[in-house]
Amino acid sequence: MKYCFALILFMFSITAFAQQRPEEKLIQFSGIITDIDSTNVVPYVTITNLSAKSRRVAADYRGYFSFIVNPGDTILFTAIGYKKFSTIIPQSEADNKYTIMVKLKAEVINLPSVRVFPWATTEEFTREFLAMKLADDDMAIAKKNLSRSSIDGLIQTLPRDGQEIGSQNYRYNFDRMVNKNMVQTNPLLNPFAWGKLMQQIFDGDKSRNSN
16 A cells, blocks of 8 residues: 555656646757858768757768757767867747858867888898998089099080080181192002002012012
8 A cells, every 4th residue: 555655646746747847849950061261061060969968960961951959959060170169059949940050160180290110120220221321422422423434424425515516617617728728639640659559569579589
């Protein structure tokens, strides 16, 4: 009998509490999420209702969202690369609809620099460092570039520039001007040359006969 009386009292308390609790109002909460700087839509943003046990929904690829909330709920918008944004649903909405334009600000995060070394161990680094050939300094590089072998190689490979071609043409024209009055004789028409040749032949025959 005692347990039945306690159960009836408990049910009566629940009924009285339900009658005293006002009926909750439902609001259709919708909107579009964009970037505050470029006004481009931000897709797939996570929307959390902190007042309804952190119930989560997601915006679509166009940044649009729409779901049911209660007046006074706190809504949190989060997206990778953007700062968090929160808003509170107003209490006084006559048409049971609430539309908002959410603008998220990009968050710039400066990460620490990371240096990647190609050596797995300290011993490998030491071995590679000792076998490394140091680069020449500026003086050594200048001496190599001005060496005889380097200049000869450049002469053989590089084409002549305009100054060199002009100098060679000037020398050629000068030689032609100096030697233009000189007559070039044909050695086959020179009788002294023929006489010298015959004398050399006779001298050769005498030397062979004497031997």
